Amino acid sequence: MFDIGFSEMAIIAVVGLVVLGPERLPKVARQLGQWLGKLQRYVSDVKSDISRQMELEELRKLQGEMKDAASGIEDSFRSSVSEARSEFDSIASSVEGGSGQGASAEPATDWDRVYAARRARQKIADRRQERARALGQKRPKRP
Template sequence: MFDFGFTELFVIGLVALVVLGPERLPRVARQAGQWMGKLQRYVSDVKSDINRQMELDELRNLQKEVTDAARNIEGSFKSAVDETQSELNTIAKSFDDLSDSSQQSSGGVPPQTDWDKIYSVRRTRDRIVERRVEREKSLGVKRPKRRA
């Protein structure tokens, strides 16, 4: 901290011995040592507080970046869900149109159950669920396990 050489310290010690005397010099030296220790602890506390503040600022910046990324992912996920929903709506509408046209052509007789259509709709739903699960896995989203 200060640039004192051995000779300067020797002269200061000799002057202190002459001024204070051999009886009071040890007490004064001990007191000066305690003050220096307190000063060093205070300086180290201030340094640690400054470091903590800097780390806290870095953590806040990191948190902001993570929340922004989460919002971006959420937006892209919502847009994908909206697109899928619109596709499902068009598929449902086309099925409704087919069922309406089959009812009109049959003359009011309720149509027979078309198991192929039902299974194709179920397969489509299963594929959508599988895609959603794959996307969540790729994004790192953990899903709760289903109960049996």
């Protein structure tokens, strides 16, 4: 740390022996050793605190990136849902308009409602098949 050689330490020890005397030198050396130990522990604690703070900052940055990614995924999901909803609405409006009845007219009986629901389901299945053919996908037939 201070780059003190053996000869320099020997000179310091001789001066300390002359100044302090042989009775107080061991006590002072012990006290000096304790202070150096405390200083080393303090330096290591400061280093570990700095490294923890750096890791915490990195984790905060990562958390922010994850939140941004999650919000992007959520936005794309919401847009996909709104597109699908608009597609279903257009299918429903075409089914209602193509059934031969007015858009505001209610089916006369329960059977008319059942048949209208079946026609709507069949129209959706037909559109799925058309889309699969357009994309070149093969879909298994349902029994």
